[in-house]
Amino acid sequence: MQSPLVSLAQLAPAASPPPRHAPGFDVDEATERLAEALGETAVSRDRAGGHAAAERRLIRASGLLRLSVPHRFGGLGADWPTVFRSVRRLAEVDSALAHVYAFHHLQLATVLLYGSSQQQARLLEETVTQELFWGNALNPLDTRLAAVPVEGGWRLDGVKSYASGSVGSDRLTLSAHVDAGDAPGGPALLIGIVPTQHPGISVQPDWDSFGQRQTDSGSVRFEAVFLPHADVLLPPGRPQTPRATLRSQLAQLVLTHLYLGIARGAFDTARHVILAAARPWFASGAARAGDDPYVQHRVGELRLLVRPAELAADAAVLAVQAALDRGEVLTPAERGEAAIAVAEAKVLAHRAAIEVSSQMFELTGARSTSAAQGLDRFWRNARVHTLHDPVDYKLRDIGRYALEQRAPDPSPYG
Amino acid sequence: MQSPLVSLAQLAPAASPPPRHAPGFDVDEATERLAEALGETAVSRDRAGGHAAAERRLIRASGLLRLSVPHRFGGLGADWPTVFRSVRRLAEVDSALAHVYAFHHLQLATVLLYGSSQQQARLLEETVTQELFWGNALNPLDTRLAAVPVEGGWRLDGVKSYASGSVGSDRLTLSAHVDAGDAPGGPALLIGIVPTQHPGISVQPDWDSFGQRQTDSGSVRFEAVFLPHADVLLPPGRPQTPRATLRSQLAQLVLTHLYLGIARGAFDTARHVILAAARPWFASGAARAGDDPYVQHRVGELRLLVRPAELAADAAVLAVQAALDRGEVLTPAERGEAAIAVAEAKVLAHRAAIEVSSQMFELTGARSTSAAQGLDRFWRNARVHTLHDPVDYKLRDIGRYALEQRAPDPSPYG
Amino acid sequence: MQSPLVSLAQLAPAASPPPRHAPGFDVDEATERLAEALGETAVSRDRAGGHAAAERRLIRASGLLRLSVPHRFGGLGADWPTVFRSVRRLAEVDSALAHVYAFHHLQLATVLLYGSSQQQARLLEETVTQELFWGNALNPLDTRLAAVPVEGGWRLDGVKSYASGSVGSDRLTLSAHVDAGDAPGGPALLIGIVPTQHPGISVQPDWDSFGQRQTDSGSVRFEAVFLPHADVLLPPGRPQTPRATLRSQLAQLVLTHLYLGIARGAFDTARHVILAAARPWFASGAARAGDDPYVQHRVGELRLLVRPAELAADAAVLAVQAALDRGEVLTPAERGEAAIAVAEAKVLAHRAAIEVSSQMFELTGARSTSAAQGLDRFWRNARVHTLHDPVDYKLRDIGRYALEQRAPDPSPYG
């Protein structure tokens, strides 16, 4: 509700130059066109799975890859409310591709949060000019990727699993484990970036879940990969500021908006089926399914799952944007407050997605279960994606905060 | 989220003159002082019931009776977000008195929505200068009060029950039933105002519920009461504009904010008991009740009832304020959209109040059930007040709207 | 709790001769062996779909096709508690085949409920000796199959859709619509049986749902099929006794037990994954996932969905068995009481199946979503099958009965 929102450009300290690109670019319209294109094939691609090469081309062509890049680096300079509105809309029709798209922007935020001015300029400008797609290999809890110091940088060996958007990407952000001997003050985390096509890097498209089937997730294997100092965003031992740890809040907001998109997509689909196709139950006495009092009531109940989740997500995005805008003076307590707003939104969106995608069938009836329609994909997508981290621990964190303002410890999950 | 809010003054078409009173009046501080004063005796008054004479004096002394009166009539000119914030805070400590207070403002809104400029000026200016307290005898579905045309006005005979805030009031708004023979186009509704002390009017303090015990509700009996034309706000047969029917949305928002206040009051009380008094369960292994993982989780769940209800209420108040600000061009469809926002908020607040006031005891334990503490008053207040109109029909209305943008018919209940 | 239950043989009035077959046949053991065999391929068959020819051979070989046939016709003479225990166990591993199996027995019950002694003897004895598999084409609400009187019987033309177990069956029970001109007292229902291989009958395997994929459902087309009087179980115009209408309660109990089997199958699978595979959440501090207090609590919650549904189903089966055992003196009120017991069990089982099959993943975590494990099949099966008839109308029926002992009207759905 705090309205005059500053743009994502303010993530970086420098003053915003005038935008070099697309002054009249309409984000909503571009998103809408992309959503329509993805929607046409969403059911068949859900069935087939596989690499989303063609869909990546559609995203690239939409111009939205540079959405979150600050103006001064040639991007559209959108703030996070704008980015997430775009993500949510895409997730209504295809939550897997929306994930690939959102994670691209999450990696760009990583560059802005952890990188130096030089790194920001170099990496983001080439992202715009070369239309680069970023993927994720950053997960501090998975320590199987080791970094060993070598002349001019580090040598990387090991593997990162569940690397979203890695298959078919141009760049990867990564986290690596540095041994106690090689880092001041004990074993440490290093964050860096690599070109996916770098020698020694291979990506296995081993994602095999019953939902979110085209997230281009994979296992990334590193064999003697050289990481120059210039591509290290966070050297081992350098403490992360509260502001930098907002990266995990942006990641949680990505999930939140994917859930919301699924919930809304399922809800709207149910609505259309009720109005267009569903026959009234013989005992209802209603002329149309939409006139059945129980149908109306249940639609009301589902709406009351979706709406509050949307309101909470809007509030959470504003809270995180405001926290980013505070700059490096952001305190742990302020960071914690934003994290709780996100946690609340995430739990509500989680439940909305799971419930609406499952209960929608009580409204649409037996005929809506034909595999050809593929309406079960909403639940399958929601079910797979909501398992990223356990909802019960989010509830615990919310409870701790509500009880005595105890903020959650920053972690990759919150 | 639409922020630059215009004030309630804009309910009336005339331009706002500068405020004549209290330029530095701090609404939040006055509310807080009043809340503290009411809170000191809330438990004992809940037990004793009876007329809230002393508490009305506290409200009068707070200066808040003129809160919603436009500046040009000598009031504080607060917009509805401000009024409802004040109502909600008072309801945290005493939802019965908060109801009396909020219904006073609802009657003032009735004057602004239905009255002529002259009526607005006369009635609201005397409200400010004489510090008048308004009560409610307006309920179109109860047609037992009859109005018969007489020279210079109408004669009123009959009774209105469940008249909130009538006991001890100075003015009443009322609805009366006009027979087909006396109204153009069939039996009709008349809305007017009377001084409570008017000869022929008697108020029976017959409210006897197990909750909301000091709402000064009663049955108002009218015997040959003369209502001059000058005190008729809506003559029979004059159609109500969509904007005027927003009165019932303001009434629903009063209920919503009372529920929210109860929910928040119960939640905060539970929090304090957990931190200050509750012993950990022997099997929990926790040092304090607040460290019990199940306590934390359940606090999180309750917070997820309260927060979304608050967000939805904030959005609904803004929607109604914006609808009021549209003026008489407001369409039925626009009115319907605001009504649905209110319905959503009301259902969420209803559930938050009922659930938090009942579940709080799972957290605070057996010792918190002593009658001396009176913690059951939250549930009793919530239970009585949430029965104003059935939640299932709100859900139906929400469902109908979500399905096919079907707006609810304006009625006293929505 | 199964007190001395009378056997299904008592469905028919004649005295039970000693069993001619399998005196030492162990139903539970045969069921268990069959369950194990079906379980080995359940995941891959769920993926592939298609006709369950091989699985029908397994069922036939198990000896269980004659389970519900009275002793005097050469069957095992099991009562319904026994039959449904067998159905439930099979549904834990394969709810599609359990449906085929249970519907076979439902058709045999149809012969016992509607057929004459001669029909019972002829049809059930040949079922035993020829190991016949029965399918369903009986759905009175679908009136597209017409019966026209001809010399010696009726001519059937039209189609029945959603005919469970019709693909690959040997016999079908069917309902047909008889025009007003051909039936005393207006348009009427005829119930009969046909050999599936009869000339003029063709079965289209057009079932295409995302769950319950191997129920061998199809559309049965009849072209000038001759139905001799001897194969008519219920001629048009003959009123159905309350007892005969228990067929729909048996059908509802089939659904109930399939839901229960799914719920239990999902629950047990979750349990195994938690104990064998699931890693504790990093923030839990637990050594094993099974030691996480939230995991334990949620398992408890799921158990409290499954257990009551099982208890209610046990009670409902006993109620229906007792109603059958009452014989033709069964009153509509008694029939109604049994129907409500079934309705209660069905709603509870519906919810248990949907909730457990969806929430199990909160316990088993992200790794359990691999398509290779196929754990989403529980939800998909539950989701498709629970749409047979709307749960809200069952709740309405239960409410009406609880309010004022108003029994539901017998229908194909209750």
Next chain:
Amino acid sequence: MQSPLVSLAQLAPAASPPPRHAPGFDVDEATERLAEALGETAVSRDRAGGHAAAERRLIRASGLLRLSVPHRFGGLGADWPTVFRSVRRLAEVDSALAHVYAFHHLQLATVLLYGSSQQQARLLEETVTQELFWGNALNPLDTRLAAVPVEGGWRLDGVKSYASGSVGSDRLTLSAHVDAGDAPGGPALLIGIVPTQHPGISVQPDWDSFGQRQTDSGSVRFEAVFLPHADVLLPPGRPQTPRATLRSQLAQLVLTHLYLGIARGAFDTARHVILAAARPWFASGAARAGDDPYVQHRVGELRLLVRPAELAADAAVLAVQAALDRGEVLTPAERGEAAIAVAEAKVLAHRAAIEVSSQMFELTGARSTSAAQGLDRFWRNARVHTLHDPVDYKLRDIGRYALEQRAPDPSPYG
């Protein structure tokens, strides 16, 4: 479903002599008469609170004080299904007095579970002949009552709080703490019995809760009270057998049946109000409240809370009775299985009582909140009584058992 249950007499090893009393005593009829008598004054006594002297006389006069006493001691020899049916019925009209009544029988069970044959004979025979009322001062977790060895027995000093049924009782069972120095193997528990009128014993009627207002609970103060060896049921250091620890399961079943009685009482009251008094909602189009589809649906939902809880309670009582009937060979695992059946029933009954007593008002409407009707007492009674021990730990225990057959440790709470 109550198959041939063995009687409570079998709690004690000796053979049952023929009953000396009341061969034709009809437990259900006596309970019904008592229920009617208590029901007449339940609302006014809920308001007034205070000692239930007159009501104890009614119970005494009913002949039901000896209900659970084995035949051989002159009692009615009822088994636990019979005792709990009686408790449940009384709780429908007055859950406070039902508690006093049930706890009397719990103390008698304590004598049977812990006492020697001589103690059983002496204490139970005098209970029958003198019509003694027993109260509870046994709570091992409250160690403020100390027992010190003296010549011929023990000296008791200290206090027991929350002693249900102590006010106005004739006998008390008690637990006392014995210091390490006075017990073999460390600090220990002693269980004994005392006459309430014993010199040195004083009972403070200090119960002050907003519900269950007439449970005659109090604080029992002991000053130099002599407890002879003959009145010690469990000397310190003697291990409790698994069977003896079933006392806490009987206590949990008392709670369960009180909750069930409250739930059923609230449900039936709602039913009567709907049929007799409630007006249909104006927007429902229904002629009677009972015809409103939402009313019917919600009644159905509430029934689905009550019925499963009743079924689970029936099963749990049978499980505990069977465990008692196993005699001293009962294993910890068998005891655990019965404890879980009780835990399941208790959680379901807890929820049924809380939900039905709160939601009933959605059905009965605003008019049913008059204090004169006192319908809020169901919720107040349920709310106070369900806090005996936290429901979340029951769920945890159920989860642990469901996961890996881990039985709860016997404790005063489970």
